[in-house]
Amino acid sequence: MFEREDETVERVIQHLRRPVAVDPGLDARVMRQIAQVPREERRGRPLLWPLLAAAAVVATVLVAQPWNRNAASTADTLQFVLVAPQAASVALVGDFNDWDPARSPMQTAHGAGIWATVVRLAPGRYRYAFLVNGVEWRADPNAPAAKDDEFGTPSSVITVGGRGS
Amino acid sequence: MILAALLLVTQVAVQDPRLDRLDPDTRSAVAAVVDSARVARLPIEPIIQRALEGATKGAPATRIVAAVRRLAVDLGIARAALGTSASEAELEAAVAALRAGATPQVIARLRDARRPPLTMALSVLADLVASGVPADSAAAAVLALAPKARDADLVEFRRAVERDIALGAPPGAATSVRLNAGALDITPGSLSSPGTPIRRSRP
Numbered sequence: 001m002f003e004r005e006d007e008t009v010e011r012v013i014q015h016l017r018r019p020v021a022v023d024p025g026l027d028a029r030v031m032r033q034i035a036q037v038p039r040e041e042r043r044g045r046p047l048l049w050p051l052l053a054a055a056a057v058v059a060t061v062l063v064a065q066p067w068n069r070n071a072a073s074t075a076d077t078l079q080f081v082l083v084a085p086q087a088a089s090v091a092l093v094g095d096f097n098d099w100d101p102a103r104s105p106m107q108t109a110h111g112a113g114i115w116a117t118v119v120r121l122a123p124g125r126y127r128y129a130f131l132v133n134g135v136e137w138r139a140d141p142n143a144p145a146a147k148d149d150e151f152g153t154p155s156s157v158i159t160v161g162g163r164g165s
Numbered sequence: 166m167i168l169a170a171l172l173l174v175t176q177v178a179v180q181d182p183r184l185d186r187l188d189p190d191t192r193s194a195v196a197a198v199v200d201s202a203r204v205a206r207l208p209i210e211p212i213i214q215r216a217l218e219g220a221t222k223g224a225p226a227t228r229i230v231a232a233v234r235r236l237a238v239d240l241g242i243a244r245a246a247l248g249t250s251a252s253e254a255e256l257e258a259a260v261a262a263l264r265a266g267a268t269p270q271v272i273a274r275l276r277d278a279r280r281p282p283l284t285m286a287l288s289v290l291a292d293l294v295a296s297g298v299p300a301d302s303a304a305a306a307v308l309a310l311a312p313k314a315r316d317a318d319l320v321e322f323r324r325a326v327e328r329d330i331a332l333g334a335p336p337g338a339a340t341s342v343r344l345n346a347g348a349l350d351i352t353p354g355s356l357s358s359p360g361t362p363i364r365r366s367r368p
Contacts (some may be wrong), residue, residue: 095214098183099221124254125261125288127218137222144292144323148264150232151224159258159288161316 014142075120076160080128082106082140085113087132092117094128094155101131121160129155181213191216191226198233207240208253211260239263246272247283258287265291266300271308278311285316289323296327297336306344314347322347 080092090106096119097103106115115130127146130138139145139154146155181199184192195216199209212233219229243259244251246269251259259272267290279286286307293303310319322343329339 093221095211095218099214099217101221122254123282123284125258125284127214144327145295147291147295148261150228150235151219151222153222155218157261157288157292159285159292159320161282161285161320 075122077118077120078158078160079116079118080104080106080130080140081142082115082130082132082138083113084115084130084132084138087113087115089133090115091131091134092119092128093131095126096121096128101134106130121158123160125157125159127155127157129153181209183213183217186220187216187229188226191220191229194226194230195233198230198237202237202240205241206249207237207244208256210253211240211257212236236260242269243272245269247276252282252284254284255282255287258284258291261291262287265294265303267291267294267304271304274308275311278308285319286311289319292323293326293336293340296323296330298326298330298340299337302337302340306340309344310347318347 082090084090087108090108091101092104092106093099093101104117104119106117108115128140130140132138137153137155140156140158143156143158146157149155180192180196184195184199187195195212199212202209202212215236216229216233219232224232239260240256242263243256247255247259262272263269271290272287275283275286275290290303290307293306294300298306306322307319310322314322325343325347326336326339329343330336334342
């Protein structure tokens with residue numbers, strides 16, 4: 001019974017981990033639609049343009065991730081998932097975000113206890129862990145363990161391949 | 166005096182601001198390791214990340230400094246095995262493989278057997294050992310797969326072995342069985358480079 005539930009959870013996690021394809025034409029389509037809005041209507045919403053500009057800046061930063069040491073066109077978008085029903089907060093920390101818990105806070109939908117976040121990673125091998133409630137370190141149960149943990153807390157590793165992966 | 170001042174200014178200028186998260190003594194010791202690595206043309210980002218990991222995890226200063234020193238040494242060994250053209254990602258993966266128990270000779274053989282990047286092959290080797298597979302069995306398996314398997318094939322191989330181990334199979338036997346099964350399953354379309362192993366030279 002437990003095995004079957006574990007398999008189901010495993011399948012869900014594997015599905016969620018699949019790279020999210022971002023349509024490169026999205027920006028162009030959005031801008032085309034904006035261009036089609038009559039000028040008068042645009043003038044009538046003076047706050048719209050600053051908000052759009054701010055959104056564009058945020059989107060650019062999120063996609064480019066300047067904190068990513070190897071941000072490049074070959075980066076993969078990966079979803080990290082942790083099942084932690086009792087947690088009040090979960091952060092993803094690792095080599096890809098300077099081990100800063102504020103960089104990648106994880107979100108849970110409707111309080112179901114399945115925490116997730118998406119990160120773009122260039123090819124490489126990364127150490128990471130989940131920080132639960134700001135104090136408890138957890139490894140990813142669905143990833144290889146980092147064997148050389150010199151700091152006494154569990155970590156996991158993820159490898160993003162650059163060829164045929 | 167002036168020279169000393171210039172040296173001090175230079176050191177401050179090149180010090181990574183992220184290291185400000187460390188206490189002054191630890192920061193100074195880590196910065197020295199980073200500077201040495203830079204002079205030796207080793208990647209410094211993994212060293213900085215290891216220090217930041219230690220800081221975030223609240224590790225004592227001595228442990229952080231020991232960890233970054235050990236990492237710098239291992240990066241040097243990895244580069245000696247892979248050659249100076251190895252990427253930062255390959256060197257990090259090679260360090261993981263070395264720490265898992267692979268010898269520099271195994272890493273050098275892998276370099277000769279497979280086209281770069283070697284990051285995934287080295288990582289799979291390290292991850293297999295972390296799963297309980299004896300280091301020599303893991304090395305033999307990855308070396309056998311290296312010439313023809315794609316990165317995705319290597320990852321699938323690792324997952325299959327891990328599944329078998331989770332179901333109770335002895336790690337060495339699981340590796341051997343999956344290796345033999347995989348050899349039968351390989352189709353020409355799935356090979357990155359059919360034929361003889363790739364030989365290349367790296368400085």
